[in-house]
Amino acid sequence: MSSSRRDFLKILGGGALALPALNLSSLPMLGQDAADRPLRYCIVGLGRISLNEFMPGVRLSHKSRLTALVSASRAKAEKVAAQYQIDPKNIYSYENFHRIADNPEIDAVYLALPNGMHAEYTVRAAEAGKHVLCEKPMANTPAECEQMIAACRKAGKKLMIGYRCRLEPTNLRAISLIRSGALGKVQIIESSDGFNISPTYTVMGVTRPEWRLDKAMAGGGPMMDVGIYSLQATRYLSGEEPAVISATWSRSKDDPRFRGVEENLVWHTQFPSGVLATCNTSYGSNIGDSARVNGSKGWLSLDPGFYYDGLRLRGHSQTQGNLDYVADNPNPRQFTTEADYFTDCVHKNQEPTINGEEGLRDMKLIAAIYKSCREGGAPQQV
Amino acid sequence: MSSSRRDFLKILGGGALALPALNLSSLPMLGQDAADRPLRYCIVGLGRISLNEFMPGVRLSHKSRLTALVSASRAKAEKVAAQYQIDPKNIYSYENFHRIADNPEIDAVYLALPNGMHAEYTVRAAEAGKHVLCEKPMANTPAECEQMIAACRKAGKKLMIGYRCRLEPTNLRAISLIRSGALGKVQIIESSDGFNISPTYTVMGVTRPEWRLDKAMAGGGPMMDVGIYSLQATRYLSGEEPAVISATWSRSKDDPRFRGVEENLVWHTQFPSGVLATCNTSYGSNIGDSARVNGSKGWLSLDPGFYYDGLRLRGHSQTQGNLDYVADNPNPRQFTTEADYFTDCVHKNQEPTINGEEGLRDMKLIAAIYKSCREGGAPQQV
Numbered sequence: 001m002s003s004s005r006r007d008f009l010k011i012l013g014g015g016a017l018a019l020p021a022l023n024l025s026s027l028p029m030l031g032q033d034a035a036d037r038p039l040r041y042c043i044v045g046l047g048r049i050s051l052n053e054f055m056p057g058v059r060l061s062h063k064s065r066l067t068a069l070v071s072a073s074r075a076k077a078e079k080v081a082a083q084y085q086i087d088p089k090n091i092y093s094y095e096n097f098h099r100i101a102d103n104p105e106i107d108a109v110y111l112a113l114p115n116g117m118h119a120e121y122t123v124r125a126a127e128a129g130k131h132v133l134c135e136k137p138m139a140n141t142p143a144e145c146e147q148m149i150a151a152c153r154k155a156g157k158k159l160m161i162g163y164r165c166r167l168e169p170t171n172l173r174a175i176s177l178i179r180s181g182a183l184g185k186v187q188i189i190e191s192s193d194g195f196n197i198s199p200t201y202t203v204m205g206v207t208r209p210e211w212r213l214d215k216a217m218a219g220g221g222p223m224m225d226v227g228i229y230s231l232q233a234t235r236y237l238s239g240e241e242p243a244v245i246s247a248t249w250s251r252s253k254d255d256p257r258f259r260g261v262e263e264n265l266v267w268h269t270q271f272p273s274g275v276l277a278t279c280n281t282s283y284g285s286n287i288g289d290s291a292r293v294n295g296s297k298g299w300l301s302l303d304p305g306f307y308y309d310g311l312r313l314r315g316h317s318q319t320q321g322n323l324d325y326v327a328d329n330p331n332p333r334q335f336t337t338e339a340d341y342f343t344d345c346v347h348k349n350q351e352p353t354i355n356g357e358e359g360l361r362d363m364k365l366i367a368a369i370y371k372s373c374r375e376g377g378a379p380q381q382v
Numbered sequence: 383m384s385s386s387r388r389d390f391l392k393i394l395g396g397g398a399l400a401l402p403a404l405n406l407s408s409l410p411m412l413g414q415d416a417a418d419r420p421l422r423y424c425i426v427g428l429g430r431i432s433l434n435e436f437m438p439g440v441r442l443s444h445k446s447r448l449t450a451l452v453s454a455s456r457a458k459a460e461k462v463a464a465q466y467q468i469d470p471k472n473i474y475s476y477e478n479f480h481r482i483a484d485n486p487e488i489d490a491v492y493l494a495l496p497n498g499m500h501a502e503y504t505v506r507a508a509e510a511g512k513h514v515l516c517e518k519p520m521a522n523t524p525a526e527c528e529q530m531i532a533a534c535r536k537a538g539k540k541l542m543i544g545y546r547c548r549l550e551p552t553n554l555r556a557i558s559l560i561r562s563g564a565l566g567k568v569q570i571i572e573s574s575d576g577f578n579i580s581p582t583y584t585v586m587g588v589t590r591p592e593w594r595l596d597k598a599m600a601g602g603g604p605m606m607d608v609g610i611y612s613l614q615a616t617r618y619l620s621g622e623e624p625a626v627i628s629a630t631w632s633r634s635k636d637d638p639r640f641r642g643v644e645e646n647l648v649w650h651t652q653f654p655s656g657v658l659a660t661c662n663t664s665y666g667s668n669i670g671d672s673a674r675v676n677g678s679k680g681w682l683s684l685d686p687g688f689y690y691d692g693l694r695l696r697g698h699s700q701t702q703g704n705l706d707y708v709a710d711n712p713n714p715r716q717f718t719t720e721a722d723y724f725t726d727c728v729h730k731n732q733e734p735t736i737n738g739e740e741g742l743r744d745m746k747l748i749a750a751i752y753k754s755c756r757e758g759g760a761p762q763q764v
Contacts, residue, residue, distance in 0.1 A: 190660075248626065266660040268660065270632065285676040286681065
């Protein structure tokens with residue numbers, strides 16, 4: 001997009017497109033070509049990640065736009081709609097969600113529901129003819145992931161999983177350095193992600209029990225929620241797919257938070273080239289979010305490595321010297337990038353690298369990790 | 383020891399005790415009571431740890447002394463003896479080692495031989511009536527450890543393993559903080575120790591192939607040599623004994639260093655209370671030496687955690703605030719402390735906390751770790 005188009009869109013703002021006095025189709029950036037038009041998102045689920053991250057992220061974008069909302073609370077949705085200049089006629093409930101099919105102001109949905117609802121709403125969105133950007137983890141089970149992939153394929157719609165670290169400059173720099181040989185032969189990858197979870201959470205003044213501690217809603221504990229970052233990282237940092245995974249878990253039996261899901265989980269992975277990974281995740285301790293890659297000729301760490309901002313790469317290479325790097329990427333820019341990447345994939349009819357198959361891959365590995373835990377740590381060929 | 387005695391010993395220095403004009407037995411700190419006399423060590427093996435660490439460490443001591451040497455090279459031993467003012471009559475070869483039995487100027491041996499020789503020389507030293515301070519790892523196998531324990535018990539001699547971190551202020555501070563509840567419930571312990579090993583090493587101008595890469599001499603690769611620090615740390619930091627261990631290893635098949643021993647190894651441990659530990663070790667990457675303990679109310683890290691000096695504790699506790707700590711403990715003071723602790727154990731007839739049984743415990747765990755690796759990562763009840 002040219003800078004003059006961008007500037008014009010800035011002046012118009014989100015609401016300007018509804019102005020009746022303008023012949024919008026005659027404007028160069030709003031012509032017949034859909035690729036010239038911002039992708040219009042319907043936010044499904046007005047929880048923490050939508051309200052605090054994704055929506056503020058899209059607000060910074062010139063090629064993605066928020067045009068509709070789905071929420072169980074009409075009052076809440078109206079407040080959010082007003083804040084984002086979203087037309088109240090574009091507010092849906094979960095009951096009338098299927099009617100998004102009839103709304104030409106919606107191109108795609110951003111699904112930020114509890115994990116256990118991802119499959120149902122992805123299928124419904126695809127059936128309504130909308131592209132789907134679904135938060136991680138993709139679903140509760142590999143079978144659900146397969147349903148989601150099939151539904152989007154059948155509908156001819158794109159499906160992307162919200163693996164924002166795959167688009168994030170610090171993580172990309174780490175991948176690039178490793179592929180350039182800066183660390184020599186990669187030997188051992190370590191990664192951690194976890195925090196001490198509160199039993200409740202509050203959104204817009206309403207406090208609820210934490211759904212991430214509900215097995216049916218979350219599919220599991222910290223492994224599903226944050227361990228998945230480490231799992232992904234071991235794959236994209238090594239550039240390989242795991243061969244064997246072993247895992248073990250624990251929970252405080254007297255802690256009511258962990259009646260249904262694990263509290264702590266550690267696993268290690270053998271990759272085909274001989275790279276070994278060792279990871280841990282927790283809902284019982286603020287262990288941070290980090291990764292470290294140890295190679296024959298150097299090392300690098302991402303610490304923090306997966307958070308919304310403040311990511312920091314440190315390292316040293318025998319061949320390239322100091323590897324330290326900090327991106328100028330304040331929150332919520334990662335979400336702007338994520339939305340815009342999906343927008344581009346839709347407009348250019350390109351498959352996202354972080355598509356449904358990629359989400360399914362992690363879900364199969366997580367299923368293997370949980371199976372190993374249930375089997376007392378038995379190694380799983382994956 | 384009173385400060386006046388200490389000051390007097392300082393003035394005397396190591397060599398002064400040999401002055402014939404002094405009636406040493408009449409001096410209060412050198413009376414008939416053996417407990418008043420420095421423990422006299424015979425160094426067995428003039429390799430890196432003896433020459434660079436232990437002997438300089440003992441030189442700083444007032445209650446431990448170097449009085450004899452065992453080496454395959456008479457010329458080398460004579461040079462070292464001159465440097466440390468050791469009487470050349472107290473130089474032994476491995477062939478005439480048994481004659482230390484007849485030397486009343488030797489109370490104990492410091493065994494710093496390749497791991498595969500620890501058992502033989504511990505048994506021979508005990509049979510010669512000497513106490514044994516043996517470097518870690520205790521031996522190549524649990525069976526060898528049991529022979530060593532039996533021989534020292536039969537001879538009525540003390541046996542200690544050189545687990546200097548168990549006497550080191552930064553590690554002791556970490557243990558104390560954890561026991562005080564500063565971190566709340568301990569959840570996950572991470573530890574790493576490894577380096578990119580050279581195929582050869584040089585001591586006093588002579589370069590030899592690295593014995594630590596020879597399976598018969600070393601018993602294994604980095605797990606035996608440095609992984610053992612992490613293994614120990616998970617035990618002393620958690621204050622528990624492992625229940626289940628799983629491990630996996632890898633090696634570069636085209637790297638001649640790793641024909642006989644593993645290059646990389648990762649393992650995880652489940653402790654009875656639910657504490658999980660995840661560790662890694664390498665001879666193919668400079669992964670440093672560190673430990674991190676994640677609890678429900680705080681965390682602490684030791685990084686570096688096991689080296690000869692520069693150890694650093696960092697951490698934060700919800701109840702105790704900042705936990706940062708750096709000990710004033712320059713190299714080779716850890717070795718002074720280690721020698722003097724053994725001296726005290728001998729003089730007070732106290733069993734060292736880091737005795738043969740403690741070494742055996744680790745060796746059994748290492749055997750289980752290697753068994754898990756050979757069995758493709760199968761969990762081992764330990």
